[in-house]
Amino acid sequence: MLIGEVARRSGVSARMLRHYESLGLVSPSGRTGSGYREYSGQDIRRIFHIESLRSLGLSLREIGRALDDPGFTPSLLVDDLVRQTRERIAAETELLTLLRRVDATDPAGWDDVLQVVALLRALGSKSADARQRAALSSGDEVPVPVEALVEAALSETEPNVAGAIRWALARSGDRGPALLAAGLGSPVAAVRERAVQSLAELPGGEAA
Known part of the structure; x- marks a missing residue:
């Protein structure tokens, strides 16, 4: 042929x-x-x-x-391919989450996109000061997506930063409670406690 x-x-x-x-x-x-x-x-x-x-x-x-x-046996190579694929999926999932969160802010231009990305990176920073500044600046010009604030609220261990994040959540609209409620079903007690505290500090939370 x-x-x-x-x-x-x-x-x-x-x-x-x-x-x-x-x-x-x-x-x-x-x-x-x-x-x-x-x-x-x-x-x-x-x-x-x-x-x-x-x-x-x-x-x-x-x-x-x-x-x-x-x-040449396949076992080691296939194991390595599995590891590489998992790493690639994790990276792609992280990118997809970032893109969705940027899109949720309905940016008017690339300056808005860059500001949102900078805020999201700061919110995930290892520096507590950077995380706190990001939470406190949410909504001043470009809002931090509420999903990112909820994720931060359920994972934050630094009290001052956690308070700033809850403050930002209280200003973020009415989607916060439903997203925070998912934390009530977490198998981790600390996450459930953060969800309860965050819900209590949202507008109308005490009445609920």
């Missing part, structure tokens, strides 16, 4: 097939009388094996070892 037909059937471009050949991953078993590459059924099976391993996240170098080195 010629390279064009192999590319059509496998979904791998002719350019990539030539790249595989240059790396020694797969070589056509023969040539036509005109010198064109000719792939056998075994060559095509190897191409599909390469694509299957690529779909798992293996590099081309790792694929070569997997296919040609009898002593």
Whole structure:
């Protein structure tokens, strides 16, 4: 089978097939009388094996070892791929959360976006002073998304910062109570206590 037909059937471009050949991953078993590459059924099976391993996240170098080195066992490599995938998912989830929180503020321009990002980073800072300043500045120009304030309220251990966050929550609108209520079901006693205290300090909290 010629390279064009192999590319059509496998979904791998002719350019990539030539790249595989240059790396020694797969070589056509023969040539036509005109010198064109000719792939056998075994060559095509190897191409599909390469694509299957690529779909798992293996590099081309790792694929070569997997296919040609009898002593190359998959267990350690697969464990490493699992770890890398978890790290990538965690990073993507964090990015998605950040994007949603920026979007929730309905920014009018990029200056607003940058201010929201700066506030969110400060709210998650290791510095208690930075966290407190972020909470106290919420709503002055660009608001901190209420989801971020609730998350901070349920995790903050520094009393002064926690008070500033609850103050910001009280000014953040009417979505806070429903989000804070989720903390009441936490298996962690300290989180439940923070949820109760935050709810009590919201407008109408004492009456509730």
